[in-house]
Amino acid sequence: MILGMSRFKVANGMEAQVKDAFLHRPHLVDHVPGFLGMETFTEEKDASAFYLLTRWTDAGSFRAWHASPAHHQSHRGIPKGLKLDPSFTEIFVLDRLSDAQLSPSLRENVDDAGELLASVLGASETLHFLVATGEGIITACNPAIARALAIPETTLVGSSFWELLAEADGRALRERFASGRRSPAERFPLNFTSGPEPSTLACWVDVHPTHFTIVGEPAPKPDAGYNEELFGLNNELAVLARENARRGKELDRAKAKLQETLDELQRTHWHLRKLSEVLPMCAECGKVKPGDGEWESVADYLRENSLFLSHGCCPECMEKLQANLGVGGKR
Numbered sequence: 001m002i003l004g005m006s007r008f009k010v011a012n013g014m015e016a017q018v019k020d021a022f023l024h025r026p027h028l029v030d031h032v033p034g035f036l037g038m039e040t041f042t043e044e045k046d047a048s049a050f051y052l053l054t055r056w057t058d059a060g061s062f063r064a065w066h067a068s069p070a071h072h073q074s075h076r077g078i079p080k081g082l083k084l085d086p087s088f089t090e091i092f093v094l095d096r097l098s099d100a101q102l103s104p105s106l107r108e109n110v111d112d113a114g115e116l117l118a119s120v121l122g123a124s125e126t127l128h129f130l131v132a133t134g135e136g137i138i139t140a141c142n143p144a145i146a147r148a149l150a151i152p153e154t155t156l157v158g159s160s161f162w163e164l165l166a167e168a169d170g171r172a173l174r175e176r177f178a179s180g181r182r183s184p185a186e187r188f189p190l191n192f193t194s195g196p197e198p199s200t201l202a203c204w205v206d207v208h209p210t211h212f213t214i215v216g217e218p219a220p221k222p223d224a225g226y227n228e229e230l231f232g233l234n235n236e237l238a239v240l241a242r243e244n245a246r247r248g249k250e251l252d253r254a255k256a257k258l259q260e261t262l263d264e265l266q267r268t269h270w271h272l273r274k275l276s277e278v279l280p281m282c283a284e285c286g287k288v289k290p291g292d293g294e295w296e297s298v299a300d301y302l303r304e305n306s307l308f309l310s311h312g313c314c315p316e317c318m319e320k321l322q323a324n325l326g327v328g329g330k331r
Helices: 015-023 059-066 069-077 106-111 114-123 143-149 167-179 224-268 270-275 298-305 315-325
Strands: 002-009 035-042 049-056 090-095 128-133 138-141 187-192 199-207 211-218
Touching (some): 002 059, 015 035, 049 059, 059 090
Antiparallel strands (some): 002 090
16 A cells, blocks of 8 residues: 655635635545545644645556546636645655565555445444444444434434443443553443343444544344253243242241241130249248239139139038028028
8 A cells, every 4th residue: 555645835825715625525536446545634733734645555546546637627626716835835655664575464454445344334234333422422323323223323423322321331431431441352242221122232442532433243142052942941940930939828828827826825825824834922821923913812813814713612611601691501
């Protein structure tokens, strides 16, 4: 690959018209054999100085273009009345340094295929392309990612990229941009929450000072055998879950029945517990003291704490009671 570089300096203040002419050029060179691309630059300290760089497969293609009628026709867009500084105007042909014994690297070939790659990204159904600022504002995207997210390209450009991602992935990407670390060969998944349903892209990310570029493709789907095995495991888990739920219900019913029985025993046999208590008894008068209660007679304690006791009179007491009432007995 060679570079054709020409430089010139505007001498009569028509820099704005020259910039406009380059932005609206007729693109006559774009499909010329050997042409790879073109960029126009101005000096940071001198806006009147322009540098035009064109990339070509070889010097012969560059010289053939310069000698062609199309080249002269492309100059018809030069603003009327433009004056240049002749001492600054110059044309260079620059050869790239490379080892003639080695084939060009993949990167060198990709550098020469910008237009082709742009066409591929524009037409691809599977490659997803997106550029966003450091603040996450999308500045460019291709149709594939717009379709995947079900958002029109015109709406997607200018929107927030962070709102499309899972929160953890957005945080990780912001940290990566803040670090300035460039590792475009590294591949990692990005999970999108926008669109008809959540989706995952296997992505490459390249970080630049003011923006980042993402190229991704749908994450590989498991093969049919894996899906079948996964389906079987899911069914087994569903059966186990139902069985655990059934056993859980049986256990809950058993616990409830046990508690009901304990409550019934507590209600009907509490007097047995009372009778089994060790009661302090006065050695002199025979009264007893239950727990923290007051001293009382054994009879009073039994009346209050024994369900099997009932009222009655012994024969001796019955005779005394009848005598006092003047009834019964011998006449």
